[in-house]
Amino acid sequence: MSSKNDSSRTDRTPLAGVPELTERQLELYQDLHAHPELSHQETRTAGIAAEASREAGFEVHENVGTTGVVGVLSQGEGPVVLVRADMDAPPLQEQTGLDYASTQTAAGPGGEQVHVMHGCGHDVHVAALISAAQWMSDHRDQWAGTFIALFQPAEEQGAGAQSMVDAGLTELAPRPDIAFAQHVLALPAGQLGVRPGPFYSTAANLRITVHGEGGHGSAPHLTVDPVVLAAAIVGRLQTIISRELPPGEFAVVTVGQIIAGTQSNIIADRAVMELNLRTYSEETEAQVLAAIDRIVRGECAAAGSPKEPEFDFHDGFPVTVNDDDASERVRVAFAEHFGEDLQPIDRQTASEDFAMIPEAFGTPYVYWGLGGGHAEAAAGGEEGTIPANHSPYFAPEPGPTLQAGTEAIIVAARAWLA
Ligand SMILES: [Zn+2]
Ligand SMILES: [Zn+2]
Known part of the structure; x- marks a missing residue:
């Protein structure tokens, strides 16, 4: 899908180095989107994440839990930041008509063949984290500490975070001072929202x-x-x-x-x-x-x-409750970088298993929402015109969504590491 909105709706200045990553990132995203994998079957996606992390100079652990990947990049003394991306896709038959739409099927839990679609946007999460990891590697002169890129299986089943913890995650990586995760939601593309306290039920x-x-x-x-x-x-x-x-x-x-x-x-x-x-x-x-x-x-x-x-x-699934102080620190950093693209966000009635990872380390965490909806639809002012997660029509607008998702990780991480 080509878009006339390949940068954000507002005229904010992108983070230096991010636009250069964008072309590669779009190709990566479309490839991930065309090849979704069911929970605990994310071997192809995990292989791509591991390879990219290794190429960026991370120390990489693979097959953590089932298909989990943990990449650690240390740059001297300093705080430790962990960022999680979930990798799996739900059983759905894609109806978006995109030229990179999924035609994949896979064996479902009962052994029957089911269609698979990145209908929850986890392909955005993976592509954004791979790009942010590359950026952190390319700009080592701008930060100190440790950056952990964690790719989690089976979020859709609420089982992947626990499987990584059970596999000894806390022994593989240093204890983070802060952990982050983001999720594409049906908000206008390029916008973000973060809030203290409960985020997911x-x-x-x-x-x-x-x-x-x-x-x-x-x-x-x-x-x-x-x-x-x-x-x-x-x-x-x-x-x-x-x-x-x-x-x-x-x-x-x-x-x-x-x-x-x-x-x-x-x-x-x-x-x-x-x-x-x-x-x-x-x-x-x-x-x-x-x-x-x-x-x-x-x-x-x-x-x-x-x-x-x-x-x-x-x-x-556990409750997802953002740490008050850390949320405020992220909000201030986002407000400075994203300006009007930082929007208020309500708590969501969806659920997540991410919290099990920071809780295993005893670490505070911040979870934010990332807009993926078409800017044209949003500009029309019609509520509900953006297909929601798990809709067969769910189709984040790649350019602004990926750019904001990548920048959000870097901006939040630098609020601790810069
Ligand atoms: Zn999801
Ligand atoms: Zn989902």
Whole structure:
């Protein structure tokens, strides 16, 4: 895609050396975009990140966790800065029509072939971090300390950060003084937003199985109907947020899936519900989980369920809470460099597993949002015209998005290392 907006919307001066990186970066980005890889299968992407880091003079560790890459560039005494880019792509069939659109398929979790698309923009994160790492290497006279470029697998499943920590990440790299991550969001391309405190919510996924007694649809009196039981549970779950949490406390309880039964004249013997939960604090999450447990057990008792319900947690994400002081330091540096392209940003109801990495080191962190939307659409003033993450039409505008993403890493890192 060619663009008339190959630099940012406003006339700010790009960081010296970044425009020279842009051509190579665009080629790299389009190559990554055309070759997305599912969680824990990011071998090609990891190979590119490792090779680029090695060429830039980093000491490189590969296959950390599954496909994780850690590059360390030391430039004498000084603070240690870690920057994370996630590498994986979700199972989606791309509909953007871009000439570098993905046509890739891969074996999904159940072994079935699925389409894969960089529908979350992790290709931007990887390309920007590779370029920023190159810049840090090319400008060693301008900073002192250590710069760590970390490429993480399996963010989409909330499993990659933990896999790197379990593989001994804290032994491979020096303890950072500060850790950063960024994510492309549906904001105008070239803009950024950073905020202190909660940035992303927790996410918990919970599979609940409730048991009935199956039988013929003509004889409900001889059964315990799990469909009626599940319906009662879904209804009462709605009271957690409306009646139990303080007004103004954010939480989401979504029942995204119910599976029960096979046909109309058979009463099933069980129902399976898939819940998705979001909060901005671990305490609120614990309160919501306790309420779910109480409601499900209570409704099972009321229905005369013959067996205890089963609760199975999967793909959980921690809360992402930016350090107050460090966020302010990043905000000041961004304001100075990006001017009006630094915009206020609300906390997001999405979730991330990045926090597990700085938490393993005991390090504060700052996470910021990076605009990727088409400037033309944004200039039209129509809200919602930028396809959101995980849309098959998600298509960051490469020029300004990559440039701002690369500069953001360098500007934030230099706030500690310069
Ligand atoms: Zn993502
Ligand atoms: Zn995603």
